[in-house]
Amino acid sequence: MPDKPRLGIGLIGSGFMGRAHVFGFSTADRAFDLPYRLELSKLADVDLETARQAAEDFGFSEATGDWRELLGDPDIDVIDITAPNALHKEMALAAIAAGKHVYCEKPLAPMAADAREMAEAAEAAGVRTQVGFNYLCNPMLSLAREMIAAGELGEIRSYRAVHAEDYMADSTDPFTFRHDPAGGGALGDIGSHALATAECLLGPIERVMGDCVTHIPTRPDGGNGSRRIEVDDIGRAFLRFDSGASGSIEANWLATGRKMQHDFEVYGSKGAILYTGERFNELHFYETASRTGRHGFRRIEAAPEHPPYGQFCVAPGHQIGFNDLKAIEVAGFVRAIAGHIPEPFGFRKGLRIQTLVETIQQSAIAGKWLEVPR
Amino acid sequence: MPDKPRLGIGLIGSGFMGRAHVFGFSTADRAFDLPYRLELSKLADVDLETARQAAEDFGFSEATGDWRELLGDPDIDVIDITAPNALHKEMALAAIAAGKHVYCEKPLAPMAADAREMAEAAEAAGVRTQVGFNYLCNPMLSLAREMIAAGELGEIRSYRAVHAEDYMADSTDPFTFRHDPAGGGALGDIGSHALATAECLLGPIERVMGDCVTHIPTRPDGGNGSRRIEVDDIGRAFLRFDSGASGSIEANWLATGRKMQHDFEVYGSKGAILYTGERFNELHFYETASRTGRHGFRRIEAAPEHPPYGQFCVAPGHQIGFNDLKAIEVAGFVRAIAGHIPEPFGFRKGLRIQTLVETIQQSAIAGKWLEVPR
Amino acid sequence: MPDKPRLGIGLIGSGFMGRAHVFGFSTADRAFDLPYRLELSKLADVDLETARQAAEDFGFSEATGDWRELLGDPDIDVIDITAPNALHKEMALAAIAAGKHVYCEKPLAPMAADAREMAEAAEAAGVRTQVGFNYLCNPMLSLAREMIAAGELGEIRSYRAVHAEDYMADSTDPFTFRHDPAGGGALGDIGSHALATAECLLGPIERVMGDCVTHIPTRPDGGNGSRRIEVDDIGRAFLRFDSGASGSIEANWLATGRKMQHDFEVYGSKGAILYTGERFNELHFYETASRTGRHGFRRIEAAPEHPPYGQFCVAPGHQIGFNDLKAIEVAGFVRAIAGHIPEPFGFRKGLRIQTLVETIQQSAIAGKWLEVPR
Amino acid sequence: MPDKPRLGIGLIGSGFMGRAHVFGFSTADRAFDLPYRLELSKLADVDLETARQAAEDFGFSEATGDWRELLGDPDIDVIDITAPNALHKEMALAAIAAGKHVYCEKPLAPMAADAREMAEAAEAAGVRTQVGFNYLCNPMLSLAREMIAAGELGEIRSYRAVHAEDYMADSTDPFTFRHDPAGGGALGDIGSHALATAECLLGPIERVMGDCVTHIPTRPDGGNGSRRIEVDDIGRAFLRFDSGASGSIEANWLATGRKMQHDFEVYGSKGAILYTGERFNELHFYETASRTGRHGFRRIEAAPEHPPYGQFCVAPGHQIGFNDLKAIEVAGFVRAIAGHIPEPFGFRKGLRIQTLVETIQQSAIAGKWLEVPR
The missing domain is CATH 3.30.360.10 (Dihydrodipicolinate Reductase; domain 2)
Structure with missing residues (x-):
């Protein structure tokens, strides 16, 4: 059996939702038969020290204090944005421009006009996108x-x-x-x-x-x-x-x-x-x-x-948890990237x-x- | 210990709510130390036969096919209206005019203007009134x-x-x-x-x-x-x-x-x-x-x-039932008639x-x- | 429609369960189409004063400080025992001997041997009996x-x-x-x-x-x-x-x-x-x-x-209460007395x-x- | 910050519980600040093909059709037994003899006598053990x-x-x-x-x-x-x-x-x-x-x-799932291996x-x- 292709993940942010996303990647990889092998490539945070610590905790190979470094990194296929809401738009547009698929925590942007710009940019670039509405994954x-x-x-x-x-x-x-x-x-x-x-x-x-x-x-x-x-x-x-x-x-x-x-x-x-x-x-x-x-x-x-x-x-009846919802979200996104299903x-x-x-x-x-x- | 004064009840209607009111009178009398002894005097319904049967079932002394008979009956202190909503106004105004206290199922009247007329008439006549909002009695x-x-x-x-x-x-x-x-x-x-x-x-x-x-x-x-x-x-x-x-x-x-x-x-x-x-x-x-x-x-x-x-x-924890709420409602009304509390x-x-x-x-x-x- | 025959009730005791029984009689009479009209004849308690007060509260016609008075009273068809458990046997046997139907709160007697004597006496006398297990009536x-x-x-x-x-x-x-x-x-x-x-x-x-x-x-x-x-x-x-x-x-x-x-x-x-x-x-x-x-x-x-x-x-869904269970119990007993159903x-x-x-x-x-x- | 020491895991079995254990390792590593970095070294199952497939699914580096291969593998510190109950004893005793820490699904052994032998062997060898009673980890x-x-x-x-x-x-x-x-x-x-x-x-x-x-x-x-x-x-x-x-x-x-x-x-x-x-x-x-x-x-x-x-x-209130309980179990065991806490x-x-x-x-x-x- 041939090895699965890899899908490199670049994560921006390591707070509550960053952590939840990492649980999601890690569990999705084991719970589902995904079309890609997920690789936690590089983690970006506000400064290098914070990013390094989080990268180690979360299992990322590399760390950076500058999220723009992710844009040009050929190992990175998906940019995952869990930074403060106010930064979503700039980061997402840059990631799209770099040809990356983008996973963005909700809200997509503070204003609908910004969200529209982002959605149109992604569609024009032909990249796949996912907004984190994990309760829908239950x-x-x-x-x-x-x-x-x-x-x-x-x-x-x-x-x-x-x-x-x-x-x-x-x-x-x-x-x-x-x-x-x-x-x-x-x-x-x-x-x-x-x-x-x-x-x-x-x-x-x-x-x-x-x-x-x-x-x-x-x-x-x-x-x-x-x-x-x-x-x-x-x-x-x-x-x-x-x-x-x-x-x-x-x-x-x-x-x-x-x-x-x-x-x-x-x-x-x-x-x-x-x-x-x-x-739930x-x-x-x-x-x-x-x-x-x-x-x-x-x-x-x-x-x-x-x-x-x-x-x-x-x-039956053993119950899944909040972080498992994130794994389901990740699995849907990864399958959409592979073209197996529409963007969830x-x-x-x-x-x-x-x-x-x-x-x-x-x-x-x-x-x-x-x-x-x- | 001297006997309590009596309070004669005249009931109009013997459907779902009529029956519930009778449970209310009967239970209130036993559950509470009321200022009056409640007497089920006369029951009126659409015809004499219906009224007679209900009077027997419910324990009323007399029956009539004409609700107006209750108005002049000196044994009746309270007129209780559980007839169809459309008749509430006419009946209540007549009862008030006859100097009776009035207990009326909800809604008081189909339109607020009618309800206002009824409320003002009752206040002018100085009789006590009660509208049946039994859930409030829980x-x-x-x-x-x-x-x-x-x-x-x-x-x-x-x-x-x-x-x-x-x-x-x-x-x-x-x-x-x-x-x-x-x-x-x-x-x-x-x-x-x-x-x-x-x-x-x-x-x-x-x-x-x-x-x-x-x-x-x-x-x-x-x-x-x-x-x-x-x-x-x-x-x-x-x-x-x-x-x-x-x-x-x-x-x-x-x-x-x-x-x-x-x-x-x-x-x-x-x-x-x-x-x-x-x-509840x-x-x-x-x-x-x-x-x-x-x-x-x-x-x-x-x-x-x-x-x-x-x-x-x-x-504790033995639970009261729906009909008990009616008994509480009745008790409140009877005490208001005695002037012990304001109209609930x-x-x-x-x-x-x-x-x-x-x-x-x-x-x-x-x-x-x-x-x-x- | 001919009047129903009456069934005279003699109650012994006016505590928690005595009161609950009275709710039961009163409600049963209204909720069910019973073969008898229930009459609260006489209430016995430890002394006349207590009995008189309870009789008035509960709506009994007469009161006595000596429960044995109920035995010879021709107006009484049913003796209802809510006195302390230790007295159940003596009272029930006397009531049975007097040819009364007997309604007795649980436990029937402190010891099974006593209960057996009571059950056999009732069967021999051909009177109807009821023990108060009201939860069964739900x-x-x-x-x-x-x-x-x-x-x-x-x-x-x-x-x-x-x-x-x-x-x-x-x-x-x-x-x-x-x-x-x-x-x-x-x-x-x-x-x-x-x-x-x-x-x-x-x-x-x-x-x-x-x-x-x-x-x-x-x-x-x-x-x-x-x-x-x-x-x-x-x-x-x-x-x-x-x-x-x-x-x-x-x-x-x-x-x-x-x-x-x-x-x-x-x-x-x-x-x-x-x-x-x-x-419930x-x-x-x-x-x-x-x-x-x-x-x-x-x-x-x-x-x-x-x-x-x-x-x-x-x-539906309006809910009955604890006292309503007693009414169901009473209704069953009264029907058994009329021979309509076996003793519940x-x-x-x-x-x-x-x-x-x-x-x-x-x-x-x-x-x-x-x-x-x- | 110096790298954490590694802890190599050898897993026997890849059924329901094997899968749950892998979720546990993977999540524990991210959820807790453990004293070791967990490494999924080798997976053993009934035959090589089954083992290979599971190793790929679960993220193990190597696979084997013979569980005894794990015993002499110096990369393996912990042997995790999720094989049928009847095999627990043989496998655990062999693992203990090889100086490995042992994680064993419940029941430890079909009979208490066998369980006693296993417990005593582990204590004599000075290795750490864990039996899978995950509900205790809630x-x-x-x-x-x-x-x-x-x-x-x-x-x-x-x-x-x-x-x-x-x-x-x-x-x-x-x-x-x-x-x-x-x-x-x-x-x-x-x-x-x-x-x-x-x-x-x-x-x-x-x-x-x-x-x-x-x-x-x-x-x-x-x-x-x-x-x-x-x-x-x-x-x-x-x-x-x-x-x-x-x-x-x-x-x-x-x-x-x-x-x-x-x-x-x-x-x-x-x-x-x-x-x-x-x-839960x-x-x-x-x-x-x-x-x-x-x-x-x-x-x-x-x-x-x-x-x-x-x-x-x-x-608060976001809820953890069944697999998260396994992660808590793993974390406790790993800390016990490091000597930070007693065996849970x-x-x-x-x-x-x-x-x-x-x-x-x-x-x-x-x-x-x-x-x-x-």
């Missing part, structure tokens, strides 16, 4: 989508979703880049997940009515002063889907006690599905076709029948999410429903 | 209100609530009075519960942005034809409370699989509360003050510490709910935020 | 039994049940009659419920292996001293059913945090059922016949399809439970398996 | 143990645990090595997990009373015939701990619908803990010290406060579990309580 989400598509719920009428956490609930926590008016806010940060899930399950959203609220008006600036907060702490939207379904989402980073409330409920004429990110190895399913007196929401536990769960464990969630889709976020924000300011641009 | 709801009022959650920032059931999810079920354009729709029928709970917990709602959708456009008319549905199957609203909190509600009678999803979530700066009507003897509470590593939503089970649970059972939920509050419903409906039509009239 | 338990009987679970292989509460978990709480060596202990007090449920669902238990433990060796005696505890705080048993199924139960009154953990799990070749008393309006059901990838425990909510839930509420849970069955309890206790002492006498 | 289990040890539950009185799955519930599934009288059965296969958890949390078990049942008496032999089953389908035990606590466990591989019911409940004088393997990123905690009316089991979600969760994810679960502990299993089996046969040998 086998139970794939199951939900498959059930909806197969008509198991009948005609879908309504949708209710939320992504709520509490990481900004303490008003004494200081201003961060997430509070930056350019692209910040709960809607962009976590509402983007809710929106991606909504379109993944029910297809395109046609119109939105937004509601964005700032409940903590100022935060410490890290020094002795305080900074005014202009971004939303809570973003809500009513939704109309092309399909005729109606729905709503809420993004909330002040939801005291919530750590991963990425929830959705789908109601159709023949059945319904409930999901919570707090127990489960999907709850109701079907009207049950026998009289035997109706009820059933708790489906993730199992090998729900691909690609079986790549991680051959026994490329820059064009990343742009779409930014467009939804911005339309909701504009709608909230205007106080009226807006069509979502295509 | 000891766990009282607990939630008390916790919020005492500051256990800190400053309340956001609220998310829903009242969803599936009793209209089958599109082949025929047109009923609930689909009548005058006062019908999911928002009025069950959204009213969600709105009553919202104001009970967080105080007055200042502004709303509504979204009303009809997903099943026609229904069989009971003959060979079909009728166009003009009322909402789903009603949603964004909310702003006087307190500064923001929130949302959804009323949905197409929620396949849901039987009693009367849920709410309250998020404050120091804690949070979750509740579902599917398990529980309240879930999170407080930021827990020790590190010991945080979590705790499931509080209804117990004698949560009045008036102890009136029904001296042991009189016509003025019933009017308030109708006003909220209509403002949301108008906002949905207008496609913009509206102030809620006071 | 519609969801009836559903479980029906599903098992209909073969929906296939061949039943195993059973696991527990009845755990924490009302004795505080070692500073004083000695009570429940600690009395004659008939006391967790096994008799709450294990009896678990055993009744087990035989109700799976049929007769053939053999047991017991394990009884006293974890709190002494308790305050109410004065300045302490009393040695000889009864079990925790009683466990392995079970073999006639059917071939194996199982276990645990009774535990030291289970800190548990208020009503009356739980069981039934595993068969084609399905399984889970139940918890903490949410639900039954969880798994069937192997589901489609691939759609298996799961479904949460069945109590609904009118599950008789007699519909007697209390015509809408008469003294013979009460004796059976005592026999099971004692056999487990003897087995624990002997340290070996014992056959349960028939 | 951060929530560590939390439970820490809470118990710190006295947060007060004096522990009782314990109830179960490990139930349904992988043998279909009686038409054929005889496998798990049904082999030498070491097979549910008690050894999954009861061993329940026993390991029990002693991990509450310390040594002193006495047991066992109950072992075979419900499916024969199974297809893979040909046209059938084989008699002599091992237990269900194994139960009453337990007495040295500490004075009492408890029970059940192992059940016929539990239709259950995939990972590795559950336990711990009740103490001041608090209680509940856990289910079906949601949660721990439910009750403390009597809560304020009146605010008691309840709280759902603690795994978070960085619960080491080593934070090695996998810096955000070496052969001596594996022997202990076998001893418990066998004592329960013997007790079940004898029908009486037995002391557990030390």
Whole structure:
């Protein structure tokens, strides 16, 4: 059996998401029969020392304090961007110009206009792209989508979703880049997940009515002063889907006690599905076709029948973890690079999410429903 | 010990809610030390035969086929209206004119203007009134209100609530009075519960942005034809409370699989509360003050510490039922009649709910935020 | 329509269970179409003053400080015993001798030998009897039994049940009659419920292996001293059913945090059922016949399809309460008195439970398996 | 910074557990700052072709069809045995004789006598050992143990645990090595997990009373015939701990619908803990010290406060997966090899579990309580 071709990875950034990506590469390589052998080639960070330490920890062969070094490196096929959001655009455009495939953490860019430029550049250059929306990679989400598509719920009428956490609930926590008016806010940060899930399950959203609220008006600036907060702490939207379904989402980073409330409920004429990110190895399913007196929401536990769960464990109910979702994301991207499947969630889709976020924000300011641009 | 004075009850209607009210009277009398002895005097229904049968089943002394007979009956102190919504106004006004206290099932009236007339008439006549919003009588709801009022959650920032059931999810079920354009729709029928709970917990709602959708456009008319549905199957609203909190509600009678999803979530700066009507003897509470590593939503089970649970059972966790909520409602009304407490939920509050419903409906039509009239 | 015949009730005792019985009589009369009209005739308690107060609260016509007065009263058809356990035998035998039907709270008697004497006396006298095992009256338990009987679970292989509460978990709480060596202990007090449920669902238990433990060796005696505890705080048993199924139960009154953990799990070749008393309006059901990838425990909510839930509420998911179980118990007893159905849970069955309890206790002492006498 | 020393791994077997171990090595290396750099040196399987394919998939440098080749290989420091149970002893003794550290999947050996020989050989040779009881590595289990040890539950009185799955519930599934009288059965296969958890949390078990049942008496032999089953389908035990606590466990591989019911409940004088393997990123905690009316089991979600969760994810509630437990197991073993910590679960502990299993089996046969040998 001939050796697989290699795919060299250049990583920019070594924080929370950088680390998660490395878990993803490492696990994907073992869990899936990929068309390439993944090689952790070079890691770039803000300075050489940081980069060297991370490269050693993460298993990269080389390190650099200058991310531009990755651009010309012939060993590198994929540039993986986990640097701060504000740098995504410059880095991605440079990587695309260098002919590299690009893997970029969400949000693709602070503004939809930037995201559009990036998506168009990638398409023009013919490189493959991936934006990190890992919750979409959950086998139970794939199951939900498959059930909806197969008509198991009948005609879908309504949708209710939320992504709520509490990481900004303490008003004494200081201003961060997430509070930056350019692209910040709960809607962009976590509402983007809710929106991606909504379109993944029910297809395109046609119109939105937004509601964005700032409940903590100022935060410490890290020094002795305080900074005014202009971004939303809570973003809500009513939704109309092309399909005729109606729905709503809420993004909330002040939801005291919530750590991963990425929830959705789908109601159709023949059945319904409930999901919570707090127990993401489960999907709850109701079907009207049950026998009289035997109706009820059933708790489906993730199992090998729900691909690609079986790549991680051959026994049902053993549960995959957050980092395994990243491995599934990596596997999809690598297969897209090989041309085996379409891009699972490329820059064009990343742009779409930014467009939804911005339309909701504009709608909230205007106080009226807006069509979502295509 | 001297005998208690009697309070004679005249009931109009003997359907689902009529029966529930009778359970309420009967249980209230035993569970609570009321200022009056309740006497089931006379029952009125559409004809004498129906009324007689119900009177016997329910334990009323007399029966009549003409509800107006109750008006002049000196043995009757309270007229209890569980007749169809369209008749509430005429009956209530007549009862008030006759100097009777009035207990009226929700909705008080199809339109806020009618409700206002009723509330004002009752106030002018000095009789006591009660509208049947029994979910408000749940000891766990009282607990939630008390916790919020005492500051256990800190400053309340956001609220998310829903009242969803599936009793209209089958599109082949025929047109009923609930689909009548005058006062019908999911928002009025069950959204009213969600709105009553919202104001009970967080105080007055200042502004709303509504979204009303009809997903099943026609229904069989009971003959060979079909009728166009003009009322909402789903009603949603964004909310702003006087307190500064923001929130949302959804009323949905197409929620396949849901039987009693009367849920709410309250998020404050120091804690949070979750509740579902599917398990209404529980309240879930999170407080930021827990020790590190010991945080979590705790499931509080209804117990004698949560009045008036102890009136029904001296042991914790044994659970009260739906009909017990009616008994609590009755007890509150009877005490208000005796002047011991203010009216728990009189016509003025019933009017308030109708006003909220209509403002949301108008906002949905207008496609913009509206102030809620006071 | 001719009036129903009356059934006069004489109640002994007005504590927790006396009150619950009165709720039961009152609600049963309204919820069910019973063959008799129930009349609360006379209430007996330890002295006339206590009895009079309770009679007024509960709606009895007369009161007495001497329970023997009930025996000769021709207006009384049923004597209902909710007095302390130690008095059950004397009272029941006297009532039977007086030709009254007898309703007796559990346990029927402290010792199986006494219970046998009572059961035989009742059978000889031809009166109807009822022991208060109200959890058996839950519609969801009836559903479980029906599903098992209909073969929906296939061949039943195993059973696991527990009845755990924490009302004795505080070692500073004083000695009570429940600690009395004659008939006391967790096994008799709450294990009896678990055993009744087990035989109700799976049929007769053939053999047991017991394990009884006293974890709190002494308790305050109410004065300045302490009393040695000889009864079990925790009683466990392995079970073999006639059917071939194996199982276990645990009774535990030291289970800190548990208020009503009356739980069981039934595993068969084609399905399984889970139940918890903490949410007694639900039954969880798994069937192997589901489609691939759609298996799961479904949460069945109590609904009118599950008789007699519909007697209390015509809408699903609204939930019945603890006191409603008593009403179902009363209705069954009254129908048995009319000869419409066999005794649901008469003294013979009460004796059976005592026999099971004692056999487990003897087995624990002997340290070996014992056959349960028939 | 100097390079870490390498630790060469030789793996025997490439099935379910072999694959899980490789995930463990790979993830441990990235998640933890280990004292060694792990190197996947050589993989042995039943024939060279199988081994080669697995070596490529898993990232091993070399492959062999003869596991004995690993013994003399100086590049190999650790021999990892995931071959069938029947081979564990021979392989482990050979590895120990060759001076290798040994990582062996559970059960250590079919019989306690064999396990003892292995444990003693390892101790004599001074090599480090690890048996694969990965559920013990769950951060929530560590939390439970820490809470118990710190006295947060007060004096522990009782314990109830179960490990139930349904992988043998279909009686038409054929005889496998798990049904082999030498070491097979549910008690050894999954009861061993329940026993390991029990002693991990509450310390040594002193006495047991066992109950072992075979419900499916024969199974297809893979040909046209059938084989008699002599091992237990269900194994139960009453337990007495040295500490004075009492408890029970059940192992059940016929539990239709259950995939990972590795559950336990711990009740103490001041608090209680509940856990289910079906949601292993949660721990439910009750403390009597809560304020009146605010008691309840709280759902603690795994978070960085619960080491080593934070090695996998810096955000709470994101959840780790089954394979991550293996990484934690690997990390502990590697640190023990470096001498930084004691062996987390070496052969001596594996022997202990076998001893418990066998004592329960013997007790079940004898029908009486037995002391557990030390």
